[in-house]
Amino acid sequence: MYALIDCNNFFASCERVFNPSLNNKPVVVLSNNDGCVIARSNEAKKLGIPMGAPAFQFEALFERHDVAIYSTNFALYSDMSRRVMSILSNYSPLQEIYSIDECFLDLSGILEDLQKYGIKMRKHVFKWIGIPISIGIAPTKSLAKVANRIAKKFPEKTNNVYVIDTESKREKALKWIDVEDIWGVGRRNAKKLYAINVFKGVEFTELSEAWVLKNMTITGLNLQRDLKGIPSIEMDMSEKKKSIATTRTFEKEYRSFDEVKERVVTFTMLCAEKLRMQHSLCNSLMVFIETARFKESEEFYSNSMLIKLPFPTSSSLELVKFAEEAVQKIYKNHKSYKRAGVVLVDFVSEKSYQTSLFFNSNPKHKKLMEAMDRVNHKYGSNLIRLASQDKGTYKMKQQHLSRAYTTKIDEILEVSL
DNA sequence: TCTGGGGTCCTAGGACCC
DNA sequence: TCTGGGGTCCTAGGACCC
Numbered sequence: 001m002y003a004l005i006d007c008n009n010f011f012a013s014c015e016r017v018f019n020p021s022l023n024n025k026p027v028v029v030l031s032n033n034d035g036c037v038i039a040r041s042n043e044a045k046k047l048g049i050p051m052g053a054p055a056f057q058f059e060a061l062f063e064r065h066d067v068a069i070y071s072t073n074f075a076l077y078s079d080m081s082r083r084v085m086s087i088l089s090n091y092s093p094l095q096e097i098y099s100i101d102e103c104f105l106d107l108s109g110i111l112e113d114l115q116k117y118g119i120k121m122r123k124h125v126f127k128w129i130g131i132p133i134s135i136g137i138a139p140t141k142s143l144a145k146v147a148n149r150i151a152k153k154f155p156e157k158t159n160n161v162y163v164i165d166t167e168s169k170r171e172k173a174l175k176w177i178d179v180e181d182i183w184g185v186g187r188r189n190a191k192k193l194y195a196i197n198v199f200k201g202v203e204f205t206e207l208s209e210a211w212v213l214k215n216m217t218i219t220g221l222n223l224q225r226d227l228k229g230i231p232s233i234e235m236d237m238s239e240k241k242k243s244i245a246t247t248r249t250f251e252k253e254y255r256s257f258d259e260v261k262e263r264v265v266t267f268t269m270l271c272a273e274k275l276r277m278q279h280s281l282c283n284s285l286m287v288f289i290e291t292a293r294f295k296e297s298e299e300f301y302s303n304s305m306l307i308k309l310p311f312p313t314s315s316s317l318e319l320v321k322f323a324e325e326a327v328q329k330i331y332k333n334h335k336s337y338k339r340a341g342v343v344l345v346d347f348v349s350e351k352s353y354q355t356s357l358f359f360n361s362n363p364k365h366k367k368l369m370e371a372m373d374r375v376n377h378k379y380g381s382n383l384i385r386l387a388s389q390d391k392g393t394y395k396m397k398q399q400h401l402s403r404a405y406t407t408k409i410d411e412i413l414e415v416s417l
Numbered sequence: 418t419c420t421g422g423g424g425t426c427c428t429a430g431g432a433c434c435c
Numbered sequence: 436t437c438t439g440g441g442g443t444c445c446t447a448g449g450a451c452c453c
Contacts, residue, residue, distance in 0.1 A: 010453095031421035038421065056419040072421080099424085099453045186451050217427055219451080236425095245423055294420055306446085341422090397419090 001114060001137055001165070002235075003105040004144035005088055005121065007081075008132045008152070008160075010101035011039035014080045015070050017130040018405045026067040030055050033251055033397045034071055071398035079406045083129050091121055096235045104141055106235055118161035138164035141233045142226040145183040146173050146201065170229060174201035184223045189216055201227060240278045240347070246270045247341025251396055253292060254337045260289060261327050262390035267342040268323040269389060272316040273381075275344055276369060281312035281353060281361070283346035285319060287326035292338035303330040311356045312348050315365035316372070319344070320386060 007013060011029040016022045026043035030036065037044075037053045047065055049058060055069075062069060081100045089095045094106035110117060118135040125133050134155075136148025143164050150173060151162040164170050180190035182201055192215050198204055205227050213221045225232040246267040254260050264287055275282055288304035305326040313319060323342055348354075372384045382392060 033419090033421080035420055052421085054420040059419095074422095102453075184451065188450060217450090219427065241424075243424070247422060249421065292420095339421095343423095 001107040001110070001139055001163075002141050002144045003092075003107055003114075003118065003121075004098075004136045004141065004148045005103055005105065006134050006136075006148055006152070007084060007101040008134055009039060009041050010081075010131070011070075011072070011077055012041040012044070013131050014073075014077050015068075015402055016041075017080070018076075018402065022068050026065055027070065028062070028067055029070045029072055030400070031072055033249060034399055035249065038072065069400045071401040073402050073404065075404040075407050076402065079404075080129065080131065083406075084125055084131055084133070087125050087128055088121060091117070094235060094237065096237055104144065104235060107137065114163045114165065115161055118163070119159055122160060133160070135161045136164075137162070138170075139229050140226045140231045141235075142183050142223055143170060143173070143229065146177055146227075149177065149181065167229075171202065174205060174227065177201040179204050182223070182227070184219065189220065192216070240280060241274075242347060243343055243345045244271050244274045244282075245341060245343040247288075247339070247343075249339045250337070251394060255335075257328075257331050257333075259390075260331060260337050260340060261324060262388065263394075264289075264323055264327045264340055264342060265320050265386060266389045267340065268320050269316050269386065271342050271344045272314060272319050272369075273373060273376075275314045275347070276373060279350045280347040281314045281350050282309070282319075282344040283312050283348065284308050284344070285322050285326065286343040286345065287323050287330070287341070288343075289327065289330055289337050289340040291335050295338075298336070301332065301335055303332075305330050310359040311361050312353050313361035313365075314350065315361055315369055316386070317365055317368075318361060320388065324388070 012027040015027060015029065022041075024043065025041070026047055027041040028037045028044050028049060029039040031038045034055055037049055037051065037055060037058070040049055040051070044067060047061065047067070049061065049067075061067070077100060085095070085097055085103055088103055088105065092105035092107055092110070094108075096104040098104055107114065107117070114137050118137055121135060122133055125131060134148055134151040136144045136146065136151050138144040138147045147162045147164045151158045151160050154162075164173055177200065179185055179193050179198055179201060180187070182204070185193070185204075193199075193204060198207065205224060207224065209221060209224070212224050216223075222232040248263070248267070250263070254263070268285075284306055286304055286306045288302065290302035291298060291300055293300050293302075307322045307326050309322060327340075375384050376382070
């Protein structure tokens with residue numbers, strides 16, 4: 001059996017932990033630059049504020065209903081996540097951290113009543129961290145997702161824990177769930193399914209495998225089998241990321257190459273630091289820039305460049321050089337840039353990798369980077385930086401930022417990068 | 418005035434090989 | 436009337452997730 005544990009309205013719940021006066025009140029958390037709504041308390045959901053809603057369109061409604069508004073505080077949320085995950089890891093040796101607020105546990109070999117086991121986890125996390133969670137338990141991962149949805153939808157009846165452990169419960173659950181609400185069925189697939197009169201989960205499981213494979217690829221077929229109760233989606237316990245990205249929408253539009261370049265350099269520095277943290281080297285680097293996509297008065301321009309590196313590296317100095325080269329090639333004059341990003345891909349382990357006959361990463365950089373990371377970690381991530389980085393003079397719009405209650409103050413600054 | 422950020426996996430088609 | 440067959444690797448783009 002697998003459990004899927006999910007924190008309820010995670011970001012909003014994090015804010016509530018440190019400000020209990022928000023309990024029973026509508027709370028929303030906004031994306032960077034206070035742009036979109038990215039988390040809502042149940043009360044806010046009831047007011048009809050949709051996920052991803054542009055904040056400026058809902059200002060009047062926020063005002064009218066006295067909605068508590070927060071800027072995104074990732075230093076806080078990621079630290080709270082770490083704590084929740086750490087507690088949950090006590091309930092199984094096999095934990096897949098699926099996202100900042102969700103994890104799967106493999107419950108094989110747990111002899112206790114699983115409903116009680118789930119309730120125990122819930123109480124434990126709430127008592128120690130103050131975050132409410134919901135738990136779905138079932139014979140496969142996708143069914144655990146369905147069970148979790150039921151636990152959330154009927155909190156009183158289920159105590160926020162629902163177990164699918166019989167064939168009749170599985171059928172009942174699949175008759176209940178709409179096909180578009182199934183994990184792995186997005187808008188596109190839902191449309192295809194509606195077109196052939198498939199609306200409920202159970203109808204999806206009755207489709208021929210050939211149809212599913214043809215129209216929804218192997219991913220869809222694995223999902224279908226998984227929902228039938230045949231485990232077809234494996235646990236993924238790997239801790240290393242396969243790509244690392246830093247992308248930002250700017251607080252204003254940049255017209256000069258130097259401004260755009262400085263931001264790209266800083267993004268590369270952040271990516272490189274994360275890359276070193278997981279002891280990987282990367283073989284490719286992608287840079288993209290784009291103009292304001294919602295502006296009708298100017299034509300939208302977006303371009304990207306993927307650079308295949310001559311050698312694998314995690315040196316900030318080397319990666320920055322390639323990133324500058326890339327941004328130079330895609331930057332066009334007389335445009336106003338609103339967003340840019342850097343993505344590192346194609347990783348190898350720093351412990352064993354193929355060296356090149358002719359070119360290799362400068363061996364001196366390894367120690368330099370180690371020293372830099374150590375200093376920046378201890379004294380704040382801006383202490384040692386490249387001259388070509390931005391000077392931190394730009395300011396992200398964060399009018400409603402809470403404190404980094406559980407971490408150092410300088411990590412707030414890191415978020416603003 | 419104002420619309421986020423960070424991931425994973427799969428596939429078709431091109432380029433190349435013998 | 437008519438021009439082979441069998442592969443691999445890479446990449447861009449699509450679809451999905453939170």
